[in-house]
Amino acid sequence: MEKTMLTFLLVLSSLLTINPFSDAVDVINSTHFITDGQTLISSGGTFELGFFSPGAALKITEPGILALVNGSNSIIWSSNTSRVARNLFAKLLDSGNLVVKEGNDDNDNDDNYLWQSFDYPTNTILPGMRFGKNFLTGHENYMSAWKTSEDPAIGDYTCRLDPTGYPQAVLRRGSVKVFSTGPWNGLRYSGLPGMKTAPGFAFDFVLDKNEVYYSYRIPDNSVIPRLVLNETGFLQRWTWMARNQVWALYMNLPTDNCDSYKQCGMYGSCNVQNNPICGCLRNFVPRNSEEWMSTDWSNGCVRKVALDCGTDGFVKYSGIKLPDTEFSWFNASMNLQECELLCRKNCSCVAYTNSDIRNGGSGCLAWFRDLVDIKELYGEGQDIYIRMAASELGKYFAHVVVVLIQYDEFVYVFSCLKYDVADSRREDHKILIVILTSSLGVILLSMSFELWICMRNKKYLKLKSRSGRSEESDGKDLELPLFDLSTISKATRNFSIDNKLGEGGFGPVYKGTLGGGQEIAVKRLSKASLQGIQEFKNEVIFIAKLQHRNLVKILGCCVEGEETMLVYEYMPNKSLDFILFDHLKSKLLDWPKRFQIICGIARGLVYLHQDSRLRIIHRDLKASNILLDTDMNPKISDFGLARSFGGNEIEANTSRVVGTYGYMSPEYAFDGLFSVKSDVYSFGVIVMEILSGKRIKGYSFMDHQNLLGHAWVLYKEGKSLELVDDNIFEPSYVSEMLRIFHVGLLCVQYNPEDRPNMSSVVFMLENETELTRPKQPGFFVHRDVLPSDTSSSSAYASSANEITITMPKAVSVLPLILAVTLDGNLT
Structure with missing residues (x-):
């Protein structure tokens, strides 16, 4: 009854739009109660409690319970407190918890609670x-x-x-x-x-x-x-x-459909990107092929070969949501080897893994029934070891390893599995690959061959890296689905010109539709591209491991023959610059939508800079790299030039300055120094473009240099609103526009130390708070020696109009001897 009747109460989990009135109360006691039309308001004004139905009252009654009574004073619900107490009162806390206490109102220690709504x-x-x-x-x-x-x-x-x-x-x-x-x-x-x-x-x-x-x-x-x-x-x-x-x-x-419980039955695996979405785990086949073809997957899959307890081994499956654990067993003190031994000795044990994935893994989790409710999660999933007949265990674990050149203090290693099943009881077989060459061409040729091997033998691309700095993978493989060239060609109607969305530094971008109806965007590396394998690797390493609602989602890649392509979710509204800088299309972006876009970009950068495992610097943030979904929600794209920071690093230096003129911070453009504050500067430029509807360059602002110079002069003259696009000007939004203008100027200050970090930017954007006075921005005087922006912008594609400043630096190739073990580790 307690849980049922409690629903007559309503705790409104919403922030009040006004400060609490002086006579607002957060407490009721034996002499004060509230009736319909009255409310309790927590002391900080955060939560309010009231009634759904008229004719009710909330009281403290003898022998000390919280009760809801109707118009005839009959109790229709009570807290049923068994403890008899005196001087009782009920209080609504700022946490949203309604508590019953005795004594005084000075101590909110939950040890004194006789009852609390948080328990229901x-x-x-x-x-x-x-x-x-x-x-x-x-x-x-x-x-x-x-x-x-x-x-x-x-x-x-x-x-x-x-x-x-x-x-x-x-x-x-x-x-x-x-x-x-x-x-x-x-x-x-x-x-x-x-x-x-x-x-x-x-x-x-x-x-x-x-x-x-x-x-x-x-x-x-x-x-x-x-x-x-x-x-x-x-x-x-x-x-x-x-x-x-x-x-x-x-x-x-x-x-999505793959979240439906037991969608693919026993030993079935669900992937919404496949058509059909259900498939059998490796070494399993559909129980009923006809039902499976008719999209009835409820009967699931069965083993190809029956188990024989005495000779069975285990096969490692990676990148999945772990199966339903209703019929599982666990032990927090065991390690993975002990867990395997326990599972091997018990013929009813069908699978095992670590129960805790932190710090390399610990604990034992074992299953004793058929496995159900499995979903493919790629790089975000977990490993599980499933019992398999001896004849289904692979014989070898072969690798192809290629060492790339040392460049910008990184040495990159690509590897992929040729055979991906093994009996975990076998000893490791090591294969040594020695690269002793100084020829860049040979190395790139080798890497192309290796990617071809990956495509031929595995439906996922596995990427590793070895460097002085850790990559975003935390030493783990990154898995990315591989699409066949025939699939991509069919989806894009053989790369029809009618399907072309645009072109950038990476190459042309095409719209495609997969067999299941999913729309995709395909970036196709051009032979004449200003970018190449390095940018391709960056895109895979960073985007494949990052998940945030304001980052574009990569679905996979295609590496076949001479083709290198990246496959993304399709953004129907293309890129921000496609709409913002078009006289007619820009009218689709009213101020609320523009503010939504600004905040979304900011939240995406907070994730990159501090909430992902490593600090990631985008280095090429600009309007053409902000994609817009159906609801105009922004998604940051193009990580080809991104770099990551590990440990306590806060700044780095490079002799290869790449990016887009106008969006680059002065310390990066002139000195090669980049940090999170470089992205803050680029963000500030985008803010000014969104406010004004004008590009950072390409417009004449009298003698005010570029857009930032013009904004700075207007700010000093007290005419900030003159920068605002006439299409979006609304008197009701003036204070918000002025605040965003001010935040934009704080982001583009010349010295990086003066710029706020992105978490502070988000707070300033979303809250009325006092702002510091900005200093002069790091705008540039127009120089004829720098290229003008003449290329067409393209969603999903890097701009081809990048300014690259390269200082002399020796490029070295490190001769390395690498031992590749069965589990794919480099030693």
Whole structure:
């Protein structure tokens, strides 16, 4: 009854648009209660509590319980507090927690709570709430959807942290599973790789003999999020946008058909990028071929060869969401070798892996039923070792290894597996490849051959790197799906001119449609390209490992014959410059959309600079590299020139200055110094372009040099609004436009030390706060010796009009002897 009747209360998880009135209260006691039309407001003005239905009152009653009574004073819900206490009161905290306490109002220590709403989540989980079960008391905190969006009665859907086997969050409709997050792996749920990229979030997962629970925290309280199970069965994460006074949707689960529970049956693997989406794991075949061809995958797959316990081995499968753990077993103190030994000795054990992936992996997680609910996640997935008959185990693990030149203090190594199954009991077979040459042509030829080998023998491209600096892969392989040339050719209608979207420094870009109807964009490396293998490698290494709603998503690549191509999600609105600098199309971008684009770019840069595992400097941020989806949401693209920082690095130097004139910071263009502040400068330029609707160069601003010089003069004269595009000027947005103009100037200051970091920029964009006075920007006087911007812009493609300043530097080739072991490690 307690959980059912609690839905009569409504805790509004929204930031108030005004400061609390002086007579607003956050407490009720034995003498003061609230009735319909009255509310409690937390002391900080963050949460408000009220009623759905008229004729009700919320009271503290004897012998000390919180009660909801109707018009006839009959109790229709109560907290059922068993403890008798005096001087009771209920208080709404700024965390959103409604608590019942005794004594005084000075101490919010939860040890004194007689009852708290955080123990009864209904459809919402707020920061600090526990989602799980107490094994000692039997009390469970779980989510239950409302019946409708207007009716808070319990609906059809529930979401629980299921402790059966190894804990995982399970969404059910009635008693039927419809979605599972996969098990907790120490960092996140196995099937939710995006959890680790949630900015500002800290996750807690506790599992011991007394309890199991998951919770999340916002350390700086800069945002207010909520996790909601809505009435249609979707788990959604919303974040309160104080500036607009609205909730913004940041996560929606399930995300696609592959999230449907047991979509592909036993030993089936789901991939929405394939057609059909279901396939069998390697060494398995459909149980019923006719049903499989008719897209009925419910019967799943079976082994090609039956198991024989005495001779079985294990095959490693990578890049997947771990299977349903309802019938699993775990031990946190075992290592992977001990886990394998245990699984090998038990004929019922069908698979094993580490239960915790942190710090190289630890713990043992083993399965004792057929494996279901597997989804391919590529580089964000996990490894699992599945029991296999001896005849299905591979004989060799061969590698081709190529060492590239040392360039900008990096030495890159590409490797791929020719055979990718092995009996884990065999000893390692090492293959030595020695490259002793100073010929750049030979090395590039070797690498082309190696990529061809990868394409021939594996549907994923594996990339490794060895350098003085760590790459974004953290020493792990990056896996990227490989498309056949025939597939890409068919999708683009043989690279028809009608499908061409544009052309940039990498080469032409084509629109394509895969067999399943998915639209793609294909970047095709041109023989005359200003870019090449180095940029191709950069694009793969960075984008394949990064996931953020404001970064473009790479779907795969094609390396076949003389063709080298990258495949991306298709952006229907092309690039920012395609719309912004067109007199007619720019009218589609009103101020709210432009502000949305500015904030989206900023959030993407925060992720690159501080929330991804390494600090990543884009180095070529410009309007043509900002793509726009159907809703005009921005996505940063083109990482061909990107560089990453590791450890405590904050700045680097290069003799090869590459980028686009006008967007480059002065310290980078003239001295080759780049840092996160280089991207901040480029961002500031884009802000000014979005405000004005004009390019950084190509327009005459009297004697004010370029757009930045013109903006600076207008700022000093108190005429900042004159920069604003006439198409978007609205009196109601004036204060916001002026603030964005000011932030833009702070970003383009001449000295990098004066520029804010991107997290500060996001705060300044979204909040009314006092801003420091900007100093003179690092704008350039126009020079005839620099190339003008005459090329057409192209979505998905680097601009060909880049200024490259190269200083003399010896290019060396390092002769290295590399031993490649069975597991693909370089020693």
